[in-house]
Amino acid sequence: MTSKAYFKKLGKRKNRLFLMAPPSKTLNKLKSIIKDYVD
């Protein structure tokens, strides 16, 4: 099975409740939560 077919079989992205936020956004999200208290 190719990677593409594998990820397709996992299901549609929007339907996956347990989908985590992309790693690229995690740090920014956390920084925005704590920014008022850290600076």
Next chain:
Amino acid sequence: MFSYFAKNIFNIRFFYEKVSKCNVVIFDEEGSYYIKLLLGNKKSIVINARLDRIFKINLYVIFNFFFLKNIFKYKIKINYYLSLINFIKPKIILTFIDNSNEFFTLAKLLHKNIFFLAIQNASRFLDKDNKIILFSKLFITIDANRAFIPNYACFSKFDINNLKKKIKVFNYFEVGSLKYSLFKRYFDRKFKNKYDICLIAEDYMGYDQSLESEGLFKKTNFESSYEKIARYTCRLANEENLKIVIICKGEKSSKSYISDKENYGRFANNSLNIKIVPNNVKRFSNYKKIHESSLLIGGNSTLLYELLNHRKILACNFLFNKNWLSFKYKKKVCYLEDNRYEIFKKKLLKV
């Protein structure tokens, strides 16, 4: 409790130093490395929370009015933390140990004046009656009523829905996995494909015996389930001449790694194709090994959950209690319940 204290009494070190003020406090040195990476060059103070490691006690905190005033009001450890926090005067207290009872207590007492934020460290499960939250896989049980987290940064909506109304949380934030995002930010590069399969070693040393007495689980079920995954994977490696890396949770000198090496070494049987490697937390070595492999196999592991959308995985649920994993992966290509070797092989080669 007393025996635990007596056992670790030689880990306690005393020193005397004036406490400086700081806006940010990291509670518990465990996981503080990740939070420091998140904070960058912002100043922070880490509070020790573990007696089984070197536990530094500042006498300046003890010999003051605040500590002595509350000496009969709170437990000694909590009183020490309260006194220390009183000197530091932080605006925010962060923790990566979201199942810490001491964090819950401090949050209950101080959340009106200080912003408490817990960052989810691992998958959190509820038992079937939703009475107890089973933290840290199945090893530590915490009464849901005791858990108190004012602000909780969770992996996903799934976790939020799972925990909502079961524990006391004021604000949930859906942020994703801190560890994986730090790996992607600081250590990600193009990895060479060195292994065919990466197997997650499950460490069941810390299994909570009380669960067994409550009739919820049987230790033997866990052992046999994890053993089966390891045995099948190693057998397949020998049959198909696949290269396998087994990643352990513990660092090289830890008891956990030594135990895992012994347990999984039996299945590897000195095969050159099978490598058992320790974790290097600061170098994110487990994530690196996963990225050097084509497929990730595991049982009940947070790593599987974190990498579900990024790598090919196979989650094997050979447990007697089928409810544990099925909620995440049910009917998905990456999920296997049937514990027969032929089915395992067929599924794995398909994935």
